[in-house]
Amino acid sequence: MAFSVTDPHHSRLRRLEDQAFALFNNDDYALSMSQKTRDAWGRLHAAAMRTKVGGRPHPLAGVALISLSSMDQIDGKNPDALAQSRAGLALLEPFADAYPIAWMQGLSIRGYVEIALGDVAGGANTLAQASRYMDGYIARTPADKLDKDAHMLRSNIAFSHAQALTRLGRNAEAVEAQKASMEARIAAAGPDSADTIGSYYTYAQMLARVDRDAEAERYARLAVDKATDHVDRKHPSYARALEALGLLLSRTGRRAESLDYLQRAIAIKRDTVGTNSLYFQFGLQNLGTVLLPLERYADAEPLFLEAERGFRRIEGENSPQSARALAFAASAGLAEGRRDEGIARLETALARVRAGSDKDRDIGQRVYPYLIPALIAAGRADAARAAASAFAAETRQLDNAPAFPLAQAAMLAAWTGANDIGLTDSALRLAGVLRDGATLNDNGELTEDQRAGLDTVLAVAAQTQDGALALDAMAVLAGSRIAQANRLVAQRLVADPALAARVRGLQDKIKALEAADRLLLRALATDSGVAAARAARASVAADVEAARAALARDYPRWVEARGGDRPDLATLRAGLAKDEALLAVMPAFDGVYLLAVGADGVRVERATMGRAALVALVNRLRGSLTPAGFDATAAQDIYAQIFTPDILGALGKARTLRIVPTGAFASLPFAMLPQRPVAKVDRDTRWLIRRFAIEVQPGFATGGDTRSRIAARDQRFLGIGAPTAFASGQSGQQPGAAQRGGALLAANHYFRNGGADFHALSELPPLPGSLSELEAVAKRFGADRATLLVGAEANEGALRSRDLSPYGVILFATHGLVSGEMEGVTEPALVLSPPATATPGEDGLLTASEVASMRIGADWVILSACNTAAGNDAQAAAYSGLAQAFRYAGAGSLLVSHWPVRDDASAFVTLETVKGANRGLPRAIALQQAMLKLIRSKQDGATQPYIWAPFILMGR
Incomplete structure (x- = not known):
């Protein structure tokens, strides 16, 4: 219909519109949200309803209602906002092109409120409609006619749409919506504004949800860089950018690295917004949840308790967020062995949420998996059974509940007698779901919830004396540690596009299996359609097992690096x-x-x-x-x-x-x-x-070592070690020269930006006995059968250029960087001499992934380096990955040590073990006899375990 917004017959309506907008956009917030402003919109609406255009009320009647709906939304009156926006859109629809901004604002408000009131799918559809209209509006409007407000509206609509799509599990679409929001925000505010920085880290979070981790990290780091360069430290976007990057790093297995960003974010929040804000309490909780998988329970617990007090202070005694923080604190206390205290906290958390609402089932998913086993252990069978029934019922009512909580609820119900499903069958099903979930994680890490689930499976196995069930669960735990240790080894192998495609194909099949598991578990819980669900699951499971078997056959080294096949x-x-x-x-x-x-x-x-x-x-x-x-x-x-x-x-x-x-x-x-x-x-x-x-051995690999032993008369020895010190990256000291520095630090300390940190390496403590040890072992073999690479010759280039196949025994006597978290660009490594000149691919560190790519024919590899067996804390990956890498490279047996070894004792045990094995003794017995011989020897202090006990034989 013919219509003009500038029609002179409607000038009175436009004056009323101007008056209302002047009030609504006033810098005085109280005035802008006052009854006076509402009355101005009401006058416009009434006058516009009396004014007809082609038999319809004037479209400004719809504009007035949409503005009132905006005020209702801001005031939290969502039902009123929904009614007003719907009525306003109905009035405005025939004239949408004449009032495009108001039309899109109305759709945006309606979609947002629909989601807030629980209609997420409806809200997503409304916002999709708004986004399509906005795209058309932008396309047909000359660039010089578009102001920043239009771009900002486009950004807000796309942002809300992305959030709705995420809640619906449509993450790939959410990524595209958030990308559109980010691009519009850049157009509206520029690439360096605080608002745009928020779009960067939100886009990073969306990318992480679809496993596009490299891109996600790029945008998360961009947000931090922009915030550092262009935003005041007091602005919320600065701390949020740090926090977003920290959470992303944690998600991708680099929790130790993430802690710095999260701690900085909390410090900034504490200084800028203070502790009396939800913003601050969520920061505490986020940091605590990163510490839990690192098993730093004593550090995490006070953070949760501080957050719990803060949430309660701000939101009231029945704050759902305070209940969640208290549940996290309870899990930390349980892990530390304080069962009664943990039970009390978990029961309080449940009661607190129930007092506020009987519809919040999410807290139960956090509480019940910890509460029920604790109640069983405390002998409170009736309470455990009631909790298990509640857990099963609430889990069934969750939309799209994952397979893990469904399987966990079913097993706990079976354990307490709350259902008739077989306990062993349900425990095996839970172990299988956990194993498949670990396979999907490229980092090999288990969450705290997954480890708690495996704990319950193992408790059932101990109760029923089911060795097969225990082995199933233990293989997941051991495989996780192996995969963490070999993360970069596996990455190097997956650089092969053919293998990468096969791995992703397997993971896709496992996702299908998870969906089939979920349907079967729901069918079992409701006793409906069980036969069909079981048959469908069996078909998918057979497909997965066939894919696993083919991958193990074609790429055995990758499977081994990821923890090996499921043992039987x-x-x-x-x-x-x-x-x-x-x-x-x-x-x-x-x-x-x-x-x-x-x-x-x-x-x-x-x-x-x-x-x-x-x-x-x-x-x-x-x-x-x-x-x-x-x-x-x-x-x-x-x-x-x-x-x-x-x-x-x-x-x-x-x-x-x-x-x-x-x-x-x-x-x-x-x-x-x-x-x-x-x-x-x-x-x-x-x-x-x-x-x-x-x-x-780090895992449950089956099958013996079928390598043929090299005859003693053919044994040749290669010794590498006593490297020159790192000093500004230049070699020059004599072999075995003392290096300055104190204690050996965690391995992360010696890496920077993907390579060696020469300054940190220059501070390594001395190893004065390494040259003596190498010379002592070489002397036992004889000059004609021994080769030493020491001092400046103990470098990566010399090692790589040498044919290693003739050597039956290879000994490394140097620092081993294995202590602490192996994550990010950090991996286990042996310290060699720094390159004399800049050489591509050489930095003085022989890493596990580099070792794995070598070809070694040695019957024995001895790593006489500090702590090459394993890291020295609970979080360190088992047997470092460094020793495993030598096995992948072809070494027959590994002799490694738990702590720095006295050079004369090392030489004695090394030679006696190799000699015994060459006499035909099994290798473990050869080492046993060497250690016992050392104890009986007259060497100074030889009876003390510090001297003879660090040596271990590592198998597969």
Whole structure:
């Protein structure tokens, strides 16, 4: 219809519009939201309704209602806002092109309020309509006629649309919507404004949801860089940009790196907005949730408790957010062994939310998985059963509930007798869901919730003495540690496009399996359509297993780097030699679990001491070790916790023990555990090494080492070490020269921007005995069969250019960087000499991923470097990945150490072990006899475990 907004017949309406807009846009916020402003819009609406255009009310009647709906939305009167926006849009629709901004504002308000009132799908459709109209408006309007307000409106609409799509799980569409929002924000405010910075980090968060992590990190870092350069430190966007980057780094497995950004964000919030804001409390909670997977419970708990108090102070006693923070604090307390306190906190969190609303089921998903096992352990069976019933019922009511909580709820209900589903079947199903979830994670990490779920599976396995179930769950725990240690090794392998495509194909199939699991679990819970759901799930599972088998066949090294195939108990037992047994020692969430597999049976136990206490005991023993003695009480207590009568009964008369430890137990020198209390150390002390020859392996790989042994007469020796010091990146010191510096720091300290940090490396402590050790071993082999690369010759180029196949024994005597978190660009490495000149691909660090790409024919590789066995804290990845990398490169056996080794003792054990193996002894027994011979020797202090106990034989 013919219509003009400038029609002189409607000048009175335009004056009323101007009066209302003047009030609404007033700098005085109270006036702009006052009844006076509402009355002005009301007068315009009434007058416009009386004025007809082609038989319809004048469109300004719709503009007035849309403006009133905006005021209602701001006031939180969402039902009124929805009614006003719908009525206003109906009046305005025939004239939308005449009032495009008002039309789009009306759609934006309606969509936003629909979502707020629970109609997310409807709101998303409304915002999609607004976005399409906006795109057309931008396309047909000359650029010089578009003001920043139009671009800002476009950005806001696209932002709300992206948020709605995310809630609907339509993440790929959400990414595109947020990209449009970001581009419009740049057009409206420029690339450096605080508002635009918010768009950068929001876009990064969207990209992360669709696993486009590299792009996500780029935009998150862009937000931080822009904020640093262009935004006042007090502006909220500065702290939010730091926080967004920190959370992204945490999500991609670089939690230690993320902590710095999150801590800086909290410090800025504390200084700028103070502690009496939700903004600050969420920052505390975010930091705490990053600390939990690092097992830094003592650091996380006070953050959650401070946030809990803050949420309650701001939102009231029944604040849902305070309940969530209290539940997080409870999980930290449970992990530290404080069960009664944890139960009380979890029950308080539930009661607090129930008092505020009976519709908030989300808090139950946080509380029940921790509360129910704790109630079972406390002997409160009735309370556990009631909680399990509530958990199952609430989980069924969640829209699109993932397979993990559905499986967890079903297993806990079975465990407490709240349903009739078989306990073992439901536990196996939960273990399978957790295994598949770990496969989808490129970093190999398990969340705290996943570890708690595995803890419950292992508790059931111990209760039912189901060795196969225990093995299933333990393989997930061990595989996670292996995948973390080998993260960059796996990345290097996946650089092969063919392998990358196969891996993504497998992950897509696993996502389909998760969906099938979810449908089956829902069918079981409702006893409806079970047969069809089970058949559909079986079909998808067969597809997944076929893909897994094909990948293992075609790319075995990648599968091994990711933790290996799923082990089978029968195959594992068949792979043990006649006189061999296996013992797995696994900390999960609040418990430590033991699996013994021997000729006389299988035994599953939970240690009587909790995880936190037993880990503290291991750390106490490690901290007490000196050349003069050790904490004998701690050592004997650990032995008693692990080698119980039933565990020893399952191990039977085995002479060799294969141990699979994770977490803190990867740094435990099992050989020195005394079988009985020790009053005085002497040559006859009953160490565990007298009972068993010990081989340690990071996972449950089956099958023996089929490599043929090199004959003794053909053995040749290569020694690498005693490198020159890093000093401004230049070599020049003599072999073995002392380097300045103090204690060896965490490995992250020695990396910067993807390469070696020469300044940090220059501060490494000296290794004065490394040259003597290399020369002593070389002397045993003889000058004609020994080669040394020492000093400046101990560099990456010299090693890579040398044919390593003739050497039967290779010894590295240098620093090993394995302590601490292996993440980001940081990976386990051996320190070699710095390059004399800048050389591509050489930085003086021989990393695990570089080792894995080498071809080594050595029967033995000895890593006589500080702590090459494992990191020295609970979070460090088992057996460092460095030792594993040598196995991938072709090494037959690895001899590694738990702490810096005295050079004469290292030379003695190395030579005696190699000689024994060449006489035909099994390698573990060769090491056992070498250690016992050292104890009996007349070397100074040789009876002390500090001298002989650090050595371990590492298998697959």
